[in-house]
Amino acid sequence: MTAIATTGADNRRKPRMRWLSLSSGARYSLPVLVLLAVGFVAPLIAVIAFSFAEPRSFAVFGAPTLENYRTIFDPANTVYLSFLWSLFFAALAVVILALLCYPVAYGLAHIFGRWANLITLLLVFPLFISENIRLFGWVLFFIKNGVLDGTMKTLFGLEVQSLLFTPPIIVFGMVYVYLPFMLFPMVLGLSMVPRDVVEAAGDLGASRLQIFREVELPLAMPGFIIGGLLTFVLSVGAVAESKVLGGQSVIVITHDIEIAFTYAQNWPLGAALSVLLMVVIGALVLLVLRYLDLDRILGRR
């Protein structure tokens, strides 16, 4: 309030400083607005513009054409398979992550007590190492004559075939890399459930299962949804898992996009694929966010 009043007084004296009459909110957000415009909106517009450009050209400002989209939706083209693989992998990773993280999240929120901080720290540590390096670590672990194979052979005389370069290992990679992104929103969600509300439900006659269904799950849902959304979006956009661990046994959509931009030198096609991916994910996110009350998660209510 004071700041605004002061600028108001200044305005009367120095008309040239008029631009300062922007509200303080607008002025403070100016740097980030500029950054978003240059680093986010401009590239987005460029990608959208490229998606309507002549195939295999670099002329963005020529006559717009739908040729790229036509290519993608051409029944002869199998790029839709990459889309399906990506969505399938991401959905599978989210489901596995949810099942895997719920018990851990519940423990972190309610049971582990003073150990919770240490466990959290241990789970966060791997994030300090580059994702690619960690994935190559798994390659050494799973590869023929690698850690797993070698150990099994020496100790039990068992031949473990290389698990690498198969679709399941891609999902494993996604689950491994994105675990914290599911776990911590879940912990947040679960710790938003008041203990006495759970106790009250029990006191009012609800069994353990009924408490979970009627009270814990709905009240923790915002955290679960955020975790699911985050890991889904990250998994759909993941490319390293399928390249490093999957060894191109399956081509996911992000890989297709990369090929179009680099090897194939067909920027307009890559842009069109990117736009389609954004539309699919964007629609999904908006759909989910409609049921989500961010105010409640941030504790404003």
Next chain:
Amino acid sequence: MTEPILRLSGLTKRFGEFTAVNEIDLDVEEGEFFTIVGPSGSGKSTLVRMLAGLEEPSGGEIALRGRRLNETPANRRPTCMVFQSLALFPHRSVGQNIEFPLKMRGVAREERRTRAMELLRLLRLPEAYYGKNVTQCSGGERQRVALARAFAYDPEILFFDEPLSAIDYKLRKTLEKELKDIHKETGKTFMYITHSLEEAMVMSDRIGVMRAGDLVQVGTPEEIYTRPRDKFVSEFMGEVNVIDVRRGMNGRASGVGIPGDFLLREMPEGFESGHLVVRPEYLRFIDAPGEAENHLRGRLYNEYVLGSRIQYQVRVGERVFMVERLRQQAFRGKLDEEVLIGWDAKDSILVTN
């Protein structure tokens, strides 16, 4: 006398080395409004949480109509608790909150709705509130929703864990009376926990005073007020004047640190030393020593207006005595003047520890 609805025998709860509730024996009668009162940390909440099944007793027994209840989990006990925070389900409407216990027991939708409407009427909530979001209800309304929810499946006993402590004074007074009315209308057994003796006095048929895990005294509000068992109970009842006394001459008690011999209501057998408790409203200003059976000479130090009453502080030596008068009977003395305060033996209480 009929069998008590709830009988606690030797009920104990320990947390490690700490004994929160220490061997409590108590009978609660059918239809009674029983209040447990005590300062924070006295174990009253732990006690009621054991009764509701939220805490497992370390020893002793809880029996409901003669049936042992210790091993019955909370969701199978025919009791219900109203929490301090009320613990309403924020993601459910008023109606759904009230119907929750019925839904958990598989009662059909139509029947649940009928019962919910009945309870809304009982608790003086408009029927239109059925679909209202509980987070949009006011404090008093939420209180009533919590109560309606607790009544929904007709529990044998209702426990209340300080549900009014977070509510402002005026509304609390209204809700205290409402709660007592509802107790009368439903005839249920209520067991109420509070740290406010004032609250306990307004509502209860009987009061139990707890201190450091022990049930110090059980009695009607009248008994607790007029015959506190010890210094703790008497002081817990509000501001009181306490004079340390020991056996004196002629059946009188002689003051320790306060000069004077005081006439007692009755001299207990074998009395050696104790505390003489005189409530501020039983002390009065007198003109001459003979006007009251006991008197003290002091100096009027200050006065405070407490709404309908005025409290005077009188210094007798190093000690401060409180005298309360109704506003209409204000004392017209000047500050720092010497005054005489007096009381009759029947208005004093002798406690022995």
